[in-house]
Amino acid sequence: MSVEDRYRIERAKWDALASKELPGVSVLPPTATFYTYARKVSVMAGVNEFLGDLQGKQVLECGCGLGEISILLAKSGAYVTAFDLSPVSVAVARRRAVMNIADTKINLAVAAGESMPFADERFDVIFGKGILHHLDANLGCNDLCRVLKSGGKAVFVEPMGMNPILNFVRAYIPYRHKHPRGADRPLKYDDIHRWGKPFKEFRYQEIQLLSMFERGFGFNKRFTILRRADAVLLKRLPFLRRYCRYVVMFMVK
Numbered sequence: 476m477s478v479e480d481r482y483r484i485e486r487a488k489w490d491a492l493a494s495k496e497l498p499g500v501s502v503l504p505p506t507a508t509f510y511t512y513a514r515k516v517s518v519m520a521g522v523n524e525f526l527g528d529l530q531g532k533q534v535l536e537c538g539c540g541l542g543e544i545s546i547l548l549a550k551s552g553a554y555v556t557a558f559d560l561s562p563v564s565v566a567v568a569r570r571r572a573v574m575n576i577a578d579t580k581i582n583l584a585v586a587a588g589e590s591m592p593f594a595d596e597r598f599d600v601i602f603g604k605g606i607l608h609h610l611d612a613n614l615g616c617n618d619l620c621r622v623l624k625s626g627g628k629a630v631f632v633e634p635m636g637m638n639p640i641l642n643f644v645r646a647y648i649p650y651r652h653k654h655p656r657g658a659d660r661p662l663k664y665d666d667i668h669r670w671g672k673p674f675k676e677f678r679y680q681e682i683q684l685l686s687m688f689e690r691g692f693g694f695n696k697r698f699t700i701l702r703r704a705d706a707v708l709l710k711r712l713p714f715l716r717r718y719c720r721y722v723v724m725f726m727v728k
């Protein structure tokens with residue numbers, strides 16, 4: 476599929492979803508920050524520890540969608556730049572930003588992740604959740620590294636695509652909060668390594684094997700026993716890691 480076709484499909488899908496959200500944009504709780512979010516949401520495992528203090532940092536959020544995380548980053552003291560391919564998503568994010576925080580701390584743009592309109596070495600930190608698997612790694616990985624300062628950190632939380640049962644469910648089984656299919660492709664190890672290649676340091680951690688079933692009980696419900704079982708299984712039987720639902724990728728330039 477050509478890049479233009481991919482952009483057209485993705486823009487149509489995310490514009491349509493975002494337009495339903497526009498009337499319902501609300502103010503986030505005053506105590507909510509990126510740190511509280513990352514502690515609460517299971518797929519953000521290790522993110523706070525890796526990024527540390529965000530106060531005063533220039534942070535880029537790739538594929539910001541409706542802007543909730545961008546606002547949380549700004550509420551944590553960062554100067555935030557965020558972009559998304561979908562103009563309607565960016566309009567929702569802009570409205571949220573105005574309602575939640577001094578507008579001047581968030582700079583929002585409509586852009587594609589494979590060719591970002593930012594200067595070289597502009598950011599201390601880059602964050603993305605559920606974005607790399609929408610991009611072409613061959614086109615995007617050098618650009619990602621280009622906009623990060625030397626010594627800067629990047630972290631991405633992405634769905635993995637190597638569990639055949641999960642892939643079947645994603646393709647064919649209806650479930651609550653399921654989005655229509657776009658042009659995205661959950662990551663395989665080849666993609667993960669391609670994204671990490673331009674960086675000086677790169678590691679990743681597969682997460683959610685049994686604990687992926689928490690989702691069936693409602694978003695972000697904690698089932699400690701499943702998480703403990705994951706910790707043991709993924710350490711003792713590394714071949715199971717490829718069947719996890721998510722991967723967290725940690726890069727240093």
Ligand SMILES: C[S@@+](CC[C@H](N)C(=O)[O-])C[C@H]1O[C@@H](n2cnc3c(N)ncnc32)[C@H](O)[C@@H]1O
Binds near residue numbers: 541603
């Ligand atoms: C799964 S959503 C994630 C949104 C947000 N990060 C979150 O966690 O709620 C994926 C987002 O990627 C955006 N997107 C898709 N292809 C893109 C591209 N080539 N460049 C930039 N953004 C893209 C979509 O518009 C959508 O907002």
